[in-house]
Every structure is written in C-alpha cells, then in structure tokens.
Amino acid sequence: MLNFSRSRPQRPNRPNSLGGMDFVDPVKKSGLARKIIFATGLVALCIIIIKASPTFSSPSPFSLHETGTTHVLVTGGAGYIGSHAALRLLKDSYRVTIVDNLSRGNLGAIKVLQDLFPEHGRLQFIYADLGDPKAVNKIFSENAFDAVMHFAAVAYVGESTLDPLKYYHNITSNTLVVLEAMAAHNVNTLIYSSTCATYGEPEKMPITEETPQVPLDITQLTRMEKPRRWQKILSWIFHKNSDMAVMILRYFNVIGSDPDGRLGEAPRPELREHGRISAACFDAARGITKGLKVRGTDYKTVDGTCIRDYIDVTDLVDAHVKALRKAQPGEVGIYNVGTGQGRSVREFVEACKKATGVSMDVEYLPRRPGDYAEVYSNTSKILRELNWSAKYTDLENSLRVAWKWQKLHHNGYGVA
Template sequence: MKLLVTGGAGYIGSVVAHQLVAAGHEVEILDDLSTGFATNLPAAAVFHHTSIHRVAEILTPDADFDGVLHFAAKVEVAESVRDPEKYWHHNIEGSLALLRAIRTARTPRLIFSSTGSMYSGDGRTAFDEAAEIRPANPYAATKATVDMMIAGECGTGTLGAASLRYFNAAGAVRTAETYLGERHEPETHLIPILLQAAGGQRDTFTLFGTDHPTTDGTCVRDYVHVSDLAAAHLLALEALSPGRYEVFNLGNGDGYSNRQVLDTVREVTGRDFPVYDADRRPGDPAVCIANSDKAAVELGWKPQRPNLSDIVADAWEFHRTVHGIAG
C-alpha cells in the first residue's frame, strides 16, 4: 500500500514508519520537525517537511494514497494545561485539516494515534473501550475530540478508521539504519527523565504526587513497548473496512507505580541518584491501566516485550548510545 505517516519523525511514528517500510509498503512522511528528528526517518520514505495544516498539498486525489497513519500532535500533559490553545490548534485543527483532505482525496483508511488517558474510572479496574471518557487535561480532551471527529467521518460510508488508544509508550528499537527511542526537549516523560538522572544529565529526580489513592501513593501506569505499539498499527491497517470505525486499547494490562519504575531504573542501570517528593502535577490521574482484550481477539495483537525491566533496559541502551554514556 501507499501510505502517508503524519508525525513520522517522532518517537512512535518513526518506529511505525520503519516497520511499514520493512513490510514492503510505499511510505511518505509529513513532519514539521518541531519535536521529531530527521535522523529518525527511514531512507526509503519520501519526506515532506511541512505542517499538518498543509496536508492537503500532499494528500491530493491524484496522489492515490491507500491510507494515512496520523501521529502529528502535541503530547505533553503539563504543557496542555498551561497552554490549551496550542493543543486546540495543533491537535484538533490539524486533524480537521487532515480529515478534509482525506474526504477530498477519497482516501479509504485512517489509523489515529489516540490515548488511554481520556478514561475515568474507579482507580482499580482496567479500562476497556467502553469505559467512561472524561479527560482530565486538555491534551486528553483533544484526543477524545478527534476520535469523535473520525467516527463522524466514517459515517459517510467511505472511510474505514481505527483509533488506537495506547497507554504509556516506552522502550527503544534498533533498526538496520538507526536507533529509535524516546527523547523530547524539554523531557517530561517518566522513564527518560529517570534515565537522565541515572546518566548524569540531571542532578536529582522529583517524584510528583505521593498521596494518590494507590498502594505506595504514587501514580500507577501501564507501560507498553514501542515496538509492540507499532506492530498493532500494521495489524489494524489490515483490518479496516469502509464505513467502519473501531477503537482499540493498547497496553500490557499491568500497572506499575512511579516508585516501582524508579526502583526498576535503579536496578537496570546500577546507578543511584537523589530523589525528592513534590506535590501532584495538575491533570494527572491516579491509575491508568489498559484492558486490551479487544485488540487481542480482533487484531491478534499481543505484546511481545511486556516486562518492565526489558522496556527500561532497551530505553537505557538507547539513552547511553545517544549521550555517549559508558556502561
């Protein structure tokens, strides 16, 4: 298939792009490189250095794309709380521009990078696709909004689409061309921040929120290896049919507290560093764990690297390589 990957220079999008190329697909990538990296791009892909708002210049009726995989979005929870308008503009208006282009070009397939953080529950039960949607921050609200937009577009009968609501992507992938891992500027995600502390890029680590209603008082999250997430996109792409919209949760089904992740990083890296407790961050839910039974049954998807120690070890190897840290 001929496929357009928006945000394909970013963390998850680049891993998916490399897997698509390896599977024999013709891949084109749209990315403004505001948070992505040109070094993440597969050599066989055609690259368009532009904004998602200009996607109609690429996704034209004459281009004959068979599908789009949409990753282009702003993803930082705390930033979305500080600057929600930025998230409305990039995530909602950008996705609306994409849907207009898809309709004009009559592109038949769409996979959307969504999030499990939009769910709300009792703090004990894993979220399935029927769980209550009550976003706790503007970032999650934009993803929920785009999900509804895509569902409406599928109602026209032409587009087949799936929103993949994944939980906490982590880990790294080494390809024949490059090494793909998580890196942001500034970094706000837990595992890479902990690895920065272990690697000496940070003097200390701050544990936000120690009074949540969890076993040790810290947030509990479901971590899924980025290579497993990428594999689900290829499976979902094959399962789409015109007029059908589906939602699939993607996670390991196991929850690890922030303190457990901290302990795992110390164990994997063999390094210690000062840790300080601080108040909760605004918009952080206490527990967020996936029930991925639907993806298992309908897509045949099963995580191949579910162990937290393996996920952290892969991320640490990437971090050491990027920063030239000796073992």
C-alpha cells in the same frame, strides 16, 4: 571624343536586391544553415538525454498506485513513536511518506530511516505543517496514498496545562485538515494514534473500550471530543465515500526503543520537564539533570504513587500495523493498546535504576496538575479482533534496551 565610364567590380559576397527582395549570398546561406542544423541537433541530443533519465521518463513512484504495494502517509513520522512505526512499515515492505514539521520530531531519525532504506520509491520525507490546509492538500494531490497513520500531535500533560489553546488547536484542527484532505483525494483508510487519557480517572479498573471518557485536562478533553466530533465528520465522509475505514488506537504509557538500537527517544531539551518518566529517568542516570523528580505520593494506591500501564513502543507499532491490515471499509474500530498490567511509579523508578545500573537521587514532589491515580487496560477486545497482545512486557528489559540507545547517543540524534 570618346567618353569612358568606370564600372565597379561585382563583390561576390554582397547581397543584391531586385524589386525590394534581398538575395543572400550562397556561401553565407550555407554557413547559417550549418549553424541552425548544429543547434537543432544539440537541442535534440539534450532532449534525448533528459528523457532517458529516470526522473523524467517516469513519474515518481510515490505519485502512483502500485498493485501489491501499500503507500502509507505517516504524520509525525520524525517523532519517537512515529519513527518507530515508519521503521516497522518499511521493514514490512510498505511504501512510506513521512510528513513532519519537526517541532517535536528529529531530523536525525529521518536520516537513520533513509540510510536503512535508500532504495528508490521506498521512503520520502516532506517538511510541512498539518495546520496549513493548502500545504496538506498539495501533498495529497501529488502523492497516491493508500492509508494514513496519524501520529502528529502534542501530548505532554504538564505542557498542556500551560498552553491549552495550542493543544486544542493542534489536536483538533490539524486532524480535521487531514480528514478533509483524505476525503477530497479518496484516501480511505485511517489509523489514528489516540490515548488512554480520554478516560481520565475511571471508577472501575481495568479500562475497557466502553469505559466512560471523563478527561481531567485539555489534552484529554480534546482527545475525548475527537471521537465524538468524528461521528459527525465521519458520517459526512461516509456520505461521500462509503469505503472509509477508521481504526482508533488508545495507547497507554509508551516506553522502550528499537531492539536493534537504530531509533530511540530523544526529547527536545526545553521539553524535558514535561516529558515521559522514562526520559526523565535516563536524564537523571546520565547526569543531565540533578536526580529524578517524582510528582505525587499521596494517591490512593499501594505505595502512594501513580499506577500506569507501560507499553513497549515495539508492541505499540505492531498493533498499528495489525490495525492497518484488519481495517474494514465502512467500519470504525476502537481499541485499547496496553499490557493489561499496572505498575506504580516507584516500581518504575526501581526498574530504571536496575536497567541503568545507576543509583540516582529521587525527589518526591506534590502532584502535577492533570495527573490521575490509576489506569491500566483491558486488552481482550484487541486480542479477540486483531489477534494482538503485548510481547515485550518485562519493564526492566524494555528500559535496558532503551538505555543502551541512550548511552550510545549522548546528544540524541545529534541534529535538531
């Protein structure tokens, strides 16, 4: 009897095994290979596209030192004076990085500058607090700065008497953080925006750079201490780096605005009562406040009101740029920045009325703590050494220029 066995047909797509090894069907293997090749090609294409983009193929221009280009860090660059300084630097073809925590500055000022200078590698804004050493060190490690212009400070006399510790910390500690970062990252030029308030109420006028510093309030005290403390700090820096150059500019009462109407003074509403007299005059002229309050009419001056030296912001930032150009390694320069002419508060009010065309009500009140009777500058040193002198010395005209910006910006920059 014949025995027939049933044989199973071979399935061509089923893998066979031999000795524990699997063999993949050639058809399936070729399909898998095509998928791998396609995926590899896709990844390679993505890499090529990414590498071709400017942001990948080359590092940020702010992170590199470039021959012929000076990269300046402007602290407090969103504020009134700092934004005007940034504008001037950008106009003069400097590369600018602004660092500001916007506690006093305006994001709108940054937007104006960005719109004016949109080119890649010209301007960048970094939101940060100088009181945070880690944040400051990170900024310095990621950017190749050639110089620092330091404007970041709180500077209202009235407010300083209400919150002195805040002022002391802001003006002293934050500056030390910047100095330490500069030393650690070999940034060798500092242009420091100081104040005539360090002199207090001198016995002899006009004020020279050698006038004794006798402060009357915490703002002046901390700013007076800073140059003294800097002698020790800078000696340490010089020990580490003999090329350090420092220029300290002690400016007087700032007024005015960008002549082309792009930037202006826009104090925060909650700080109006502590702000500059120019801002108070404009608020009264616009009806934001009910008239103008003038504090102090019994000083030993010609008309009983304080005497001040009013410096236009355009002149002030010009002095800072000249100081930057003249800064010398291993030297510390100290300069007064003013017009050399004193004008009374009553004169200022009358000039403001003429500039605005508004006959505002004026209320005269008792003195404000921390104010002093008379101060104006002797500018012979800055003229001699930096070839700088004030050009915008017509008080009424400076106020008229600033008033034009105020009328066109009823809500300041329109943003916080």
